[in-house]
Amino acid sequence: MIKTMKPWIAGLCAGALAALAGPALADYPEKPVTMIVAYSPGGGTDTAARTIAKYVEKHLGQRLVVENKPGAGGQIGFSALARAATDGYEIGFINVPSIQLVKRLRDNVPYELSDFQPIANIQLDPVVVAVKTDSPYQTLSDLLADARERPGEVNIGADGPQSNNQLQLAVAEDALDVDFNFIAFDGSGPAVKATLGGEVAASLPSLSSAASHVANGRIRILGVFARKRNPQFPDFPTVSEEAGVEVPSVGASLRGIAAPKGLSPEHLAVLEKAFAAVMEDPEFLAHAESAGLPLEYMNAADFSAYLADAETQLDKYIDLIR
């Protein structure tokens, strides 16, 4: 008797709890949700954040207000997100692997990766190998051959220092057993400019910042650091297939949504559903395509798994760029 009653009582209690909590949760969100962006207004991350904020409103039922907390390579904004309220009204836009690199390469960074609850990944922007159109390097093999002939003398530019691009270069050098002369630039844009001006032999920008120059016929892509070819750019080979060696794509830059740890599962479900819906919204997809945003959706579980995997990868590679 008691045995049969237990689930019944539990069910009743759960029902009563649900009935009590029901109205409050059903109303979430009742007011605009703030989204912390750890970079300045107008940058790539900010543009992506504002674009998604605009289109998610319809699916969330409330406005998503972008709040820029730029500075210190994202550290200020990421730290603010880690300490933000867990009531579901403060979420943030996080950049992977920047959020991990900042933590590992600096002292006294006041957050742990476990302080964040991933909600959804929005973008995945791989690192590419770019040369200018009239470069003597026709394929990645040409570039690698030259680098092996003159170890440490071929200049490669990229955003840096301590960026995801530099990380990708270090991983590639390790996997392919070559040694380039890394030149840090103040962002992917200046690195591409130096490539166009012939100041560096090649550069390692993000795919999104190289794409328009490819369309203009100013640069060529020798390879993309990715597991498989990009459906948007099926002509660009991956580095692994060109080199014949598996090169991990840990440098790829992800942009996703996260909340501070402690967000209730109910709020997480509401947010996850809204972002899943916006990633299928034809208006948003059309806008993202015309603006060249490299979308890649992951739900909360997949995004968490990606982060965990990136952590183990970083254990292996972090010393290469320290």
Next chain:
Amino acid sequence: MLENMILGLGSAFQPEMLIAVFLGVVGGVVIGALPGLTSTMGVALLIPVTFSLPPQVGLAMLGGIYCASTYSGAISAILLNIPGTSASVATMLDGHPMSRNGEPGRAISLATFASAIGGVASVAALLLLAPQLAEFSLRFGSPEYFLLAVFGITVIASMSSGAMEKGLIAGAFGLILSTVGVHPLTGTMRFTFDMPSLYDGVPLVVALIGLYSIPEVIDLVKRAREEHGNDARVDASGFLAVIPEILRQKVNLLRSSLIGIIVGIVPGVGCSVGGFLAYDAAKRASKTPDRFGKGAAEGIVASETGNNAVTGGTLIPLLTLGIPGNPVTAVLLGGIMIHGLRPGPELFTTNAEITYGFIFSLFLSNLLFVPVGLVIARFGLRIVQVPPAILAPIILALAVLGAYSIRASLNDVWIMLAVGALGWGMAVLAVPRAPLVLGLVLGTLAEGELARSLALVRGDVSAFALGLLTRPISLVILGLCVFAIAHGILQHRRNSKFLE
């Protein structure tokens, strides 16, 4: 191409374009005139608004803000001795003395018309020569940037107005301050005291607010009991009276416009440097350089023509190559991309109506900020008559608000106050503050580019030196540096002899 231009001209005069330009210009003048509100912020805040507008209308509005705010920093520089933006620091050197001499209206209208002329000249360069000039910007490599920064630093002599030694000390201190933060190539932290607010270096706008606002507030408080000399009665006709005076300075206008455009084409240098270099060139070319720093009209005209000529220049690499030259154009790039437009040749062919419509709207913006600026300045002139006891707290409040709002950070307010204390000390000791700003602006550029130039030759100093002497553009800038330093020393000697 002509066909495309006519198409663009037609679209620039659509009613919605005119409204967008007008709103952008009014917003821009206000943003620029208030210290602490920057053009970058204005443009960034408006980008979400321009989402829903047709691309050329949105761009026209952003362009209006950019042009107008670059100009209107001069208003507060002249009236309050506080630069509204870093671009107006050189304007202040003569603008504020002229205002103090009882001619604030004349100073403002000189600045206004000069800005418009510089702006229009640079948009003309953008319209007619963009592809050719874009190729030039690509030939600018790290060694050229480094030398350009060094050349900029030689301008300290002109900024010091007679107090050469003090100016050099201030400039050197600015250079030292510019080393705070992450090293641009190695990522090493320097002088950051574990404060994340300092990782990116001493924030320029925050420092600027402190350096000029705080000493002004203290000065006003000291004067609060004295009767305030409000001899600033200026009627609107006075504004137009300067037109013949400006038109007489043909050479100055041409030279300053060219300097501004060239600085603009080179990505990463910025409006303030255009103003500084143009001011310096005007002073060197002047037969009476002694009047500079004491309210010389040529100084105001040169600085304002120079800094506004940068605006059109920066758009050349932006539109043709997709390379932004300063934070504002970086934000503009985001605004262009968000409409699905890609910088490059197709912007001038497939999307010609949008692009040329935007370019022609920039002509309108540069002309429209003249009446808008003068109307706003007419009210602004009353600031000079506001009793110090009221003005001082207002300026202090604006300074705190401005410093806070840039990154929503209270730490920036403390940095602002600390730099303010430094600025007050400098004011008391009559140390010129402009060289410090110059050092802070150019130090980061000089250090980063020197490190990068050396990294490119793997630290081989002789290869680096050979590069400086064999690259044509760097050779020209090197020549300019040598000339500037030699000229400065000779003039200093001559002045000293004259005094004896």
